[in-house]
Amino acid sequence: MSGLTPTELDEFRQRGFLVKRGLYADADLQPLRVAITAALDAECDLLIAQGAMTEAEACCDAPFETRFGRVVHGLDTDSPAQRRILASMQDLFLTGRVEHAADSVAVADALLACIRQETVLDCVTSVIGEDIIGSSTFRIRGKIPLWESGRDQPYFPGEVPWHQDAGYMLAHCDAHLIVTCWVPLVDATVGNGCMHVYPWRFDQGVLPHYFGRRDRYIWIPDDHLPDTNPVPVEMRAGDVLFLTNMTPHATFDNVSDTTRWSMDLRYGPMSIPNNVDEAPESYTESRRPDSMACAPTEADFVIRDSAHPERDVVDGEVFTEIRMRYARQYVNPGRGWTHIRDR
Numbered sequence: 361m362s363g364l365t366p367t368e369l370d371e372f373r374q375r376g377f378l379v380k381r382g383l384y385a386d387a388d389l390q391p392l393r394v395a396i397t398a399a400l401d402a403e404c405d406l407l408i409a410q411g412a413m414t415e416a417e418a419c420c421d422a423p424f425e426t427r428f429g430r431v432v433h434g435l436d437t438d439s440p441a442q443r444r445i446l447a448s449m450q451d452l453f454l455t456g457r458v459e460h461a462a463d464s465v466a467v468a469d470a471l472l473a474c475i476r477q478e479t480v481l482d483c484v485t486s487v488i489g490e491d492i493i494g495s496s497t498f499r500i501r502g503k504i505p506l507w508e509s510g511r512d513q514p515y516f517p518g519e520v521p522w523h524q525d526a527g528y529m530l531a532h533c534d535a536h537l538i539v540t541c542w543v544p545l546v547d548a549t550v551g552n553g554c555m556h557v558y559p560w561r562f563d564q565g566v567l568p569h570y571f572g573r574r575d576r577y578i579w580i581p582d583d584h585l586p587d588t589n590p591v592p593v594e595m596r597a598g599d600v601l602f603l604t605n606m607t608p609h610a611t612f613d614n615v616s617d618t619t620r621w622s623m624d625l626r627y628g629p630m631s632i633p634n635n636v637d638e639a640p641e642s643y644t645e646s647r648r649p650d651s652m653a654c655a656p657t658e659a660d661f662v663i664r665d666s667a668h669p670e671r672d673v674v675d676g677e678v679f680t681e682i683r684m685r686y687a688r689q690y691v692n693p694g695r696g697w698t699h700i701r702d703r
């Protein structure tokens with residue numbers, strides 16, 4: 361049976377999270393792993409050609425699970441080569457703000473295939489209906505072993521503190537249920553930084569977030585977290601964790617020797633405020649926030665429009681073009697969270 365069963369749907373509604381095992385087969389994820397590896401190869405080749413890195417430091421023979429962490433840890437801390445590798449690999453989801461050494465369409469193609477995976481879309485359809493907008497705030501993350509948390513750069517490798525995805529979106533979007541699918545590309549364990557969640561219904565709403573961390577993440581301080589126990593969610597590669605935009609979640613330091621690769625994908629109903637077909641220039645400082653897309657600095661795209669299937673984005677090149685249109689769109693009024701020192 362495709363999609364969520366009534367029991368699963370009920371569980372998702374009551375707890376705000378649900379794990380579906382094996383929605384992606386290994387062969388579904390492999391093209392993305394290959395594209396990530398090719399992107400890392402290209403960055404290393406460029407740095408080797410510039411004399412900023414040695415062949416040995418590129419760790420070409422290391423397996424996918426360990427290579428990225430070994431490359432980063434093998435380079436001098438905060439050296440230009442280490443910063444470059446981190447910045448480019450952090451931007452695998454393509455903001456257009458980093459010039460990649462590799463052809464980025466390869467990653468876009470593989471990622472789009474994962475976003476459009478039928479088994480996943482069927483489950484998303486069970487929650488929000490069959491007409492679906494892809495929110496561009498999807499990410500590919502490599503959480504590196506033993507990365508010092510809270511460094512100045514907002515790099516993904518360290519911990520991602522407690523937050524709700526709604527905390528990052530504009531406030532008028534709180535009324536809309538947006539589904540996050542968190543998918544590990546390698547097995548995710550407590551040791552390598554799996555997801556932790558608090559059971560929390562969508563209608564329980566947004567908790568106070570603060571800013572002021574060196575790594576620039578916003579977060580929910582401990583005394584505002586739900587009065588229950590968080591749940592560590594260990595998963596195999598290809599399992600999918602479904603969350604709502606209100607589910608508090610976090611990931612902590614990776615104390616293993618593998619890099620915890622994952623992707624987080626976001627799906628909204630067609631009724632969600634979005635920027636499909638909007639010119640990025642229409643985002644000006646004077647525009648009313650409640651007329652904006654939920655995440656205004658990144659381009660949304662149509663995943664499924666049953667009345668107009670020609671609008672569906674199915675091609676990696678088109679997908680990349682849509683993303684790139686928003687590469688210089690920085691206007692985001694935010695939601696006015698408080699700095700931690702003013703608490």
Ligand SMILES: O=C(O)CCC(=O)C(=O)O
Pocket residue numbers: 501503520525540542609610611622624
């Ligand atoms: O993958 C991670 O480490 C954190 C992901 C996350 O917090 C999110 O998808 O909102």
